[in-house]
Amino acid sequence: MESGEVVEYIDNNKIICSVVMESGNQKLKLFTENDREVKVSAQRLSHRGKTKLPLITDRHRMATSLKNLSAARQAIAETIQIHELWEILNQEEDWIDLEIMTGLCFPDSSDDDHQSAVIRAMFKSRRYFKFKPDRFLPHTEDQVAEIIALEQKAAREQRLIDVGAAWVRSTLSGSVVEPGVDHRELTEILKDFYLFEKDSPRCEIARALVKKVQLKSPEAVFDHLVAVGAWSADENLDLLRYRIPTDFSQPVIEKAQSLRIPTEEDLKASGRVDLTHLATLTIDGQSTLDFDDALSVEPRDGHVLVGIHISDVAQSVKKGHPLDAEARARGSSIYMPDQRISMMPPVLAENRLSLKKDCIRPAISTMVKIDPRGEIVSYDIFASIIRVKHQLSYYEANGNAEQAETINCLYDIATRFREKRLGQGALQITLPEINIWLDDTGAPVINRVNRESPGRLLIAEMMILSNWLAARFLTEKKIPAVFRSQPKPKDRILKNGPGTLFQNWMQRKLLNRFALRPEPDRHCGLGLDAYVTASSPIRKYFDLVTQRQIRAALGLEKAYTRTEIEEIIDRLSRPMADIGRVQYRRNRYWLLKYLExxxxxxxxxxxxxxxxxxxxxxxxxxxxxxxxxxxxxxxxxxxxxxxxxxxxxxxxxxxxxxxxx
Known part of the structure; x- marks a missing residue:
């Protein structure tokens, strides 16, 4: 290639006109219209013709000549009607070389300038022809339609980026912009980007917007979304990240409202054991609205009969019912300082299925015969009807004179049962609980809860007792269930006595994860040979599943198969882990808000x-x-x-x- 030849190459999506200064070893030293000297490979050239320019020492004059030549070629390119050309050639299936295409565009003249003009026109618009510098292939009609759609999409996205950048800038400056359709769409794009980053559906739009506004941290996106009212300053982002529904759809609410709940007459005629004469009580937190367990104590000759009564949710929420599908999808109720999300619609969870005071309810009752030494003589599990006489908070249970005899009896049985578990290798980790809630102004309030108070201890141990006996019952009946087991801890710090705060905290770190499987295995943490959770069927789907297996053992319905139990465990493993994270992080968030x-x-x-x-x-x-x-x-x-x-x-x-x- 000779010095002085005018050539063109593509750089940064632009055709650059230049002149060859030196050539050799496939590398060309060029002087460009931008008054720069560059080295490029000969293979990068988009056009090479016969036109030459004299190499002169006045760089400015030479650059001006190249600019004028480039402008003249671009002006010619503007005269080419690419769409009309495509309409003539779109049936062609072969590549059309540059010389032929130039002749078609300019029948009367076909010099270097016209060839360059064709290349420039084809390079600028790739809608109708596939581009290579020396030849072109017409796109099919379908391909053109697809390209136009992509161009329109790109133009729309660019408009969103421009509108969004201006919107964010105005927000950061304190200005108020009346939101339009684009702003609503941009809000969803920015929400997804903040929550899911590179995994958000329209990540590239959000990234381009953030880059254009030069936001220095993701928190600026959050601040913008708060400023425009899309989120609150205390937005629970984990609910959004894990796509956890906070409300029930209207169809689900209507199903709950129309669900047939057995009447008092139905229950009394159903053959269930009538326990409405017992002085049954519930003990829960002050803010509890869904009561799914109750207790009773009945003195007998030389022993006591302790009743642990669990709301028979499965009596009304049948397997495969839309409400069952909703509960299964949710997995569990979620309790946080600022929000409660029920597994079932409130009309059921807080009313029609709840063991509310003075309401007759169906239950699955475990009646445990206990001798004066606190030893379990026998137990029986059956379907019953109960009426709660007393609804106590933990605080009331700890100082209730009227129920003192019942509370003391249950507390004595509970402590003896715990001692027995400890003797069987149970690991009792005793740590204070920090309870967090929001006051009427929305400010976090905390108090330190003593989990060893009589009310809390006896409820904890009675539920462990009930669940252990349910596990034994199902094991004896050879019915699969969601059995919970736990291997021995990695190391044992607590050995004799309750231990110090430090020892209890560090011991908890050494616990092995529990396992869920259809058959029983030892739960080393509780010191029990088998364990299920069936005491919270209003709040936990696993408990509802196990309650159905107990009902099956009583002849009230058909049991799940082992395979079905495995499928339920597998399907709920992810959502249950997500719920655990949401509850932990939200408690930590509000504790940190308090510490601010x-x-x-x-x-x-x-x-x-x-x-x-x-x-x-x-x-x-x-x-x-x-x-x-x-x-x-x-x-x-x-x-x-x-x-x-x-x-x-x-x-x-x-x-x-x-x-x-």
């Missing part, structure tokens, strides 16, 4: 273990872990008691930092 107002305060903490750049510590008052940066000259050891100062808290970003006080 405690910056600068000193707190007592326990050193848990050394880490690379500091120590893991436990703030005792709030039972929350954080990291203490290592201080020079101070060497701390596990279980040391220290005082720290809360330095910085950000609930949204899950940040809690402290320094040695």
């Amino acid at each position: 107002g405690r910056v600068g305060e000193k707190e007592e903490a326990i050193v848990l273990q050394r880490r690379r750049n500091g120590y893991a510590i436990l703030l005792k008052a709030y039972m929350i872990e954080c990291t203490l940066p290592q201080s020079s000259g101070i060497d701390l050891k596990a279980e040391n008691l220290i005082r720290v100062t809360i330095q910085h808290v950000n609930a949204r970003r899950n940040i809690l930092s402290v320094f040695l006080g």
Whole structure:
């Protein structure tokens, strides 16, 4: 290739006109219309003709000549009617070379400028022809239609990016923009992008928008969505990430309202054992609305008969019913400081299926005969009807004089049962519980709950007793269920006695995960040979499934097969894990929100273990872990008691930092 030849190449989606200064080894040294010297491969050239320009020392003049030549060629390119050309050639199935295409476009002249013009026109619009610098292939009608649709989509997306960038800028500057259709669509795009990032459906639009506005962190997207009212400042993002429904659809509500619930007359005529004469009571938290378990104590000659009564949800919510499908999809009720999401519609969970005071309800009752030493003599499980006489909170149960005899009797039986479990290797981890709720102003309030209070202890142990006996009952009947087991802990810190706060906290970290399977196995954590959960059928689908298996053993319905139980366990494993994360993170979020107002305060903490750049510590008052940066000259050891100062808290970003006080 000779010096002075005018050539063109494509750079940054633009055709550049240039002149050859030197050539050799397939590399060309070019001087471009942009007054630059570049080296490019000969293979990159989009056009090479016979036109030459004299190489002169005045670079500006030479660049001007190239610009003028480029502009003249571009002006010719603007005269080419690509669509009309395609309408003539779209039946062609072979490539059309540059010389022929130039002749078709310009029958009277076909020089370098016209060839370049054809290349430029074809390069600018790829709608009608497949482009290669020296030849072109007409697209089919279907291909053209598809390309036009893609172009329209790209144009629409670009408009969204432009509109969105202007909207975000105005929001950041404090201006208010009346939302339009595009803004509503952009809101959903930005929501998905903040929640799912690269996995969001229209991630590229969101990324281009963020780049155009030059947002420095994802939190700016969150702030924008809060500013325009799409989210609240305390939005529960996990519910959105895990796509957990917070309401029930109208069809589901209508199904719940129309569900036939047995009347009192139906129940009394059904052959169920009538236990409405018993002084049955419930003990729950003050804010509880769905009551699914109740207790009774009946003195007999030389022993007591303890009744553990569970709402017979399966009597009304039948297997395969739309309400059953809804409960199965949800898996469990979700309890958070600022929100309660029921597994079943409230009309059922809080009313028609709930063991409410003075209402006759169907139940599955476990009657346990216990001798004066606290030993279980026998038990019986059957379908019953009950009427709750007393509805107590944990606080009321701990100081209720009227029910003191019943509470004391149940508490004595519960403590003896726990001692028996401990003797069988149970691991009793005793940790305070931090209860968080929101007051009337929406501010978080906390209190420290003693889980060893009489009311809480006896309910916990009575439910463990009921579930263990249900597991034994199903095992004896050889009926599969959702059995829960747990291997031995990785190590055992707690051995004799309740142990210290440090020991209990660290022991919990050493527990192995529980397992769910259709057949029984030992639950080492509880010290029991078999275990199911069947005491919360209003709140947990696994419990409802196991209740149905108990009913099947009683001849009230058909049992699930082992394969069906396995399928249920498998299907619910993911949603149940998601629910666990949602509840944990939301509790932590509101605890951190509470601590945002405690910056600068000193707190007592326990050193848990050394880490690379500091120590893991436990703030005792709030039972929350954080990291203490290592201080020079101070060497701390596990279980040391220290005082720290809360330095910085950000609930949204899950940040809690402290320094040695």
